[in-house]
Structures are given as structure tokens and as C-alpha cells.
Amino acid sequence: MRELPGRPDPARRSRTPLSRLRVLSAAVALADEGGADALSMRKIAQRLGVVPMALYKHVANKDELLDGMIDTVVGEIDPPVDGADWRTTVRLRVLSARRMLLRHPWASAVIETRMKERPAPTPAVMAYLDEMIGVFRAGGFSLDLVHHAMHVMGSRLLGFSQELFVDSPSPAAPSSSPSPPPEEMAARYPNIAELAGAVAHDAGSVVGAGCDDQYEFEFALDLTLDGLERLRDAAA
Amino acid sequence: MRELPGRPDPARRSRTPLSRLRVLSAAVALADEGGADALSMRKIAQRLGVVPMALYKHVANKDELLDGMIDTVVGEIDPPVDGADWRTTVRLRVLSARRMLLRHPWASAVIETRMKERPAPTPAVMAYLDEMIGVFRAGGFSLDLVHHAMHVMGSRLLGFSQELFVDSPSPAAPSSSPSPPPEEMAARYPNIAELAGAVAHDAGSVVGAGCDDQYEFEFALDLTLDGLERLRDAAA
DNA sequence: ACGTCCCGGTGTACGGCGTCCACCTCAGGC
DNA sequence: GCCTGAGGTGGACGCCGTACACCGGGACGT
Numbered sequence: 001m002r003e004l005p006g007r008p009d010p011a012r013r014s015r016t017p018l019s020r021l022r023v024l025s026a027a028v029a030l031a032d033e034g035g036a037d038a039l040s041m042r043k044i045a046q047r048l049g050v051v052p053m054a055l056y057k058h059v060a061n062k063d064e065l066l067d068g069m070i071d072t073v074v075g076e077i078d079p080p081v082d083g084a085d086w087r088t089t090v091r092l093r094v095l096s097a098r099r100m101l102l103r104h105p106w107a108s109a110v111i112e113t114r115m116k117e118r119p120a121p122t123p124a125v126m127a128y129l130d131e132m133i134g135v136f137r138a139g140g141f142s143l144d145l146v147h148h149a150m151h152v153m154g155s156r157l158l159g160f161s162q163e164l165f166v167d168s169p170s171p172a173a174p175s176s177s178p179s180p181p182p183e184e185m186a187a188r189y190p191n192i193a194e195l196a197g198a199v200a201h202d203a204g205s206v207v208g209a210g211c212d213d214q215y216e217f218e219f220a221l222d223l224t225l226d227g228l229e230r231l232r233d234a235a236a
Numbered sequence: 237m238r239e240l241p242g243r244p245d246p247a248r249r250s251r252t253p254l255s256r257l258r259v260l261s262a263a264v265a266l267a268d269e270g271g272a273d274a275l276s277m278r279k280i281a282q283r284l285g286v287v288p289m290a291l292y293k294h295v296a297n298k299d300e301l302l303d304g305m306i307d308t309v310v311g312e313i314d315p316p317v318d319g320a321d322w323r324t325t326v327r328l329r330v331l332s333a334r335r336m337l338l339r340h341p342w343a344s345a346v347i348e349t350r351m352k353e354r355p356a357p358t359p360a361v362m363a364y365l366d367e368m369i370g371v372f373r374a375g376g377f378s379l380d381l382v383h384h385a386m387h388v389m390g391s392r393l394l395g396f397s398q399e400l401f402v403d404s405p406s407p408a409a410p411s412s413s414p415s416p417p418p419e420e421m422a423a424r425y426p427n428i429a430e431l432a433g434a435v436a437h438d439a440g441s442v443v444g445a446g447c448d449d450q451y452e453f454e455f456a457l458d459l460t461l462d463g464l465e466r467l468r469d470a471a472a
Numbered sequence: 473a474c475g476t477c478c479c480g481g482t483g484t485a486c487g488g489c490g491t492c493c494a495c496c497t498c499a500g501g502c
Numbered sequence: 503g504c505c506t507g508a509g510g511t512g513g514a515c516g517c518c519g520t521a522c523a524c525c526g527g528g529a530c531g532t
Binding site for chain 1: 271272323326327330331334341344345348349352353375376377378381384385388389390391392453454456457458459460461462463464465467468471472
């Protein structure tokens with residue numbers, strides 16, 4: 001009774017062979033069930049029927065695993081519908097993001113912390129932002145105004161409150177990721193590139209510190225207060 | 237050569253006697269320097285020149301310590317100035333909150349997670365919200381509108397994105413804190429009480445689920461989009 | 473057909489973590 | 503002068519992330 005060579009015996013080689021995707025899925029499922037602090041390499045491994053160290057053949061370490069998890073859930077946000085005007089497109093997208101955050105309650109905090117200390121957002125986040133910028137541009141917003149708009153939306157977009165663009169990737173950081181060259185990044189995220197270029201230009205700075213976060217924060221705050229005041233006056 | 241009885245010998249009893257406040261200060265300092273994950277009971281103890289378990293005479297466990305840290309830093313937010321109109325009062329307060337969050341980069345994520353799983357915000361947070369509600373009320377906002385406003389401000393207020401009021405403290409939770417009786421809470425936080433009463437009433441629900449988070453989120457989102465649209469049109 | 477390489481899973485071990493428990497010390501009240 | 507109880511101690515347990523050495527077996531050049 002011989003085995004088909006390509007078909008491993010389910011008794012001896014029962015598990016499908018593991019992969020980065022399977023690891024990330026198990027991690028997300030675990031975090032969904034038990035919260036962020038129920039997540040451990042050992043538990044993930046156990047759930048996959050494998051020894052803990054096996055995971056390290058597919059993710060570099062726990063930080064990189066968290067980045068992967070962010071990428072996974074941000075990838076769940078619905079793509080922009082087309083054929084709708086900017087406003088309903090943005091609206092649907094943000095509501096989809098919110099649904100994702102409610103599905104994965106651990107995500108906001110994880111995104112928040114990783115954004116704050118890592119220079120480079122994950123690719124899915126970049127794509128999300130790039131598309132969002134594109135929608136605003138197509139809606140007739142000037143580059144300047146899009147920039148403000150992204151800051152204003154900040155907290156609604158993904159749950160983090162501020163300082164999204166750290167845009168100079170602080171070259172001192174010993175990044176493990178290959179950190180694709182700028183021109184490739186520009187090709188992949190054209191809207192982000194355009195925006196970053198405009199902001200860096202009119203700020204006159206060499207690079208980095210592309211925008212004044214304090215100014216942006218106050219801009220958003222005042223816009224909100226404007227809205228509230230208008231509402232109050234309309235009620236009277 | 238005798239010691240004054242009340243004055244411990246600095247060689248034998250060198251440390252000032254430890255206290256909840258000293259523990260919290262050391263914890264905050266440690267987190268400020270090294271981020272949230274550099275915070276450990278053992279490191280705090282070390283910095284205080286004391287054995288780790290000594291801390292547990294002053295805080296129940298690490299979770300309760302985190303709550304205490306939140307209370308500490310939220311307490312750093314400037315009190316409302318008086319004599320100014322609602323708008324500048326809110327503005328100054330929110331900017332002060334932002335300064336606090338920049339001083340303590342770990343705080344947003346910690347607040348976010350603790351808010352999400354703990355039913356009762358810490359007293360300082362309650363006080364902060366209560367005062368903020370008071371400012372809006374004094375500014376001529378209806379109870380209804382204040383309620384919306386608090387949700388709209390949500391992310392700007394403290395950095396968390398949503399679902400601030402879990403207002404029914406879910407009696408199932410085996411809360412370690414004494415959980416003061418409602419009437420005392422109403423006395424301490426009159427504006428919150430008033431608001432909670434109004435919301436619970438017009439929602440018609442028995443208690444809890446006081447407001448429709450989804451509705452509030454969309455309300456805030458639409459207000460923001462309104463503002464952006466107005467800006468775009470003004471630019472044209 | 474056989475040797476080699478290397479990919480992916482294994483086993484062991486280390487240092488750090490939060491916290492339980494039993495213990496000691498000593499200032500203050502009777 | 504004894505008792506008590508608050509506050510600090512020491513050790514231990516179980517869990518964590520992960521470094522390191524090790525294999526089994528399929529792929530592949532010869």
C-alpha cells in the first residue's frame with residue numbers, strides 16, 4: 001500500500017504545510033477571540049498544531065507578525081466603489097473601516113502603537129490612504145485641501161488620532177524590510193507621492209517634517225467646532 | 237548616638253516610604269522614557285529601590301496600575317479657564333489634552349484598550365468629560381446636541397476613536413473597585429448624569445445601550461464631510 | 473542512482489515577565 | 503510589655519519571546 005508521492009499521508013503529515021498566510025489568519029482569529037493580550041506565539045503555534053519556533057520560519061518576530069496582522073485586517077476594508085461621487089465614496093469607505101474595527105477590537109490599539117514607533121506604515125495602509133487621497137482629488141479638492149482633509153479625517157479613517165505621516169522614513173532605523181526605493185513607492189502610491197511632494201515643497205524643508213502637525217490638529221479642531229456652532233445656531 | 241524616633245536612619249531606611257503616588261509617578265516616568273512595553277513591575281520596583289512585590293501593597297495589579305497611570309496623566313490636563321466663551325474654552329482644553337498626549341505617547345493606546353474592556357472610566361476621565369459637557373451646556377447647546385457633540389469630539393478629546401460611554405456599568409463585572417452608588421455619582425458628575433438621564437429617556441430603553449453608536453458615528457462623519465465640502469466650495 | 477543542499481519543522485534552553493504565598497520587621501495602641 | 507497589622511522581603515511558579523543546534527526529506531546536479 002504505497003502513498004501517492006505528492007499526497008502526504010494524513011496520519012503522518014496531517015497538517016497542510018503552514019505558511020505566512022495561515023500564521024496570520026490564526027493570529028487574527030486568536031486576537032479576535034481573546035483580545036490582544038491573549039495573543040502569544042505559543043498559542044498560535046498550538047492552534048496550528050505546531051511547535052512555537054516553527055512560526056519563525058514565516059514571520060521574523062512578534063512585531064513583524066503584528067504588522068502582518070494590521071495588513072491583513074486593513075485589507076478587509078472594502079475597495080472604493082466607482083461611479084459614485086467623492087462624498088459617498090469616502091463615506092462608504094470609512095464606514096467599512098469602522099466595521100472592520102468593530103470586528104477586530106484589538107486593531108485600533110495595535111495600529112496606534114505601531115504607527116507611533118514604526119516609520120513605515122504597512123503596504124495595505126499605504127494603499128488605503130493612497131486610494132482615499134485619490135477619491136478626494138477626483139472630487140475636486142486641491143492638493144492643499146486634500147492634505148488638510150486627510151488630517152481632519154485622521155481619527156475617523158482608521159481610529160488613530162494623529163501624526164499619520166512620519167513621511168521621512170528616518171534612515172537611521174535599521175529596518176529589516178527591504179524598504180523599496182522612493183521611485184518604486186511613487187509608482188505604487190501615486191497620490192501619496194504627489195501629496196508628499198507638494199507638502200515638502202511648499203514647506204521649503206529639505207525632507208521630513210513635511211507638515212506642521214500642530215497646525216493640522218488645530219485646523220481639524222476648528223473645523224469641527226465650526227460645524228458644532230453652526231448646528232447650535234440652526235437649532236435656535 | 238541615637239536616632240530621632242520619627243526620622244529613620246538614611247543608611248538603614250534610606251527610601252522615603254513608598255506610596256501609591258510614588259509608584260504611579262515612577263510608572264509614568266518609565267513609560268515616558270521607554271514606551272509602554274518597557275513598563276514592568278520589576279523595573280518600577282528597581283527604580284524605587286524596592287523589591288517587586290512591594291508594589292502590590294499600593295496597587296492591586298498591573299491593570300489597576302495602568303488605570304492609575306491614566307488617571308494621573310488625565311489629571312494633568314489644564315482645568316477649564318473661566319470667563320471665556322464655550323468655544324475658546326473647549327479649544328484650550330482640547331489643545332491641553334493634546335499636549336498631554338504628546339508628553340505621554342503611550343497614553344493614547346493604553347486609554348484606548350482600557351476603555352474598550354473596562355466598564356468604568358477612571359475618575360479623572362469622568363471629571364474631564366463632566367466639565368466638558370458643562371462647558372457645552374453653558375454655551376447654549378441643547379442636551380441632545382451636547383450628546384452629539386461629545387461623540388463628534390470623541391477622537392479629538394482624548395485620542396480614542398469611539399464608544400466612550402458604555403454607560404451601563406454592566407453589573408455582571410466582578411469589579412474590584414467599590415463602584416460608588418449612582419446617586420453619589422450623580423452628585424459628583426452632575427453634567428454626565430443629566431446627559432445620561434436624557435439619553436436613556438428618549439431612547440426608551442430600560443438602561444444601558446443608552447445611545448446608538450452607529451448613528452453617532454455617522455452623525456460625526458457627516459458633520460466632518462459637510463465641513464470639508466464647504467471648504468472645497470469656498471476655495472472655488 | 474546517488475550525493476548534496478537547503479527548506480521547514482523540532483527540542484532545548486535562557487532570561488524576563490506578573491503574581492501567589494509564606495515570612496519578617498517594627499511602629500503604635502492597649 | 504505584649505499584640506497587631508501595615509509594609510517590605512524572598513522564593514517559586516507558569517507563561518512569555520526567541521536564540522541555537524539539530525534533523526528529515528524532497529529537489530536537483532551529475
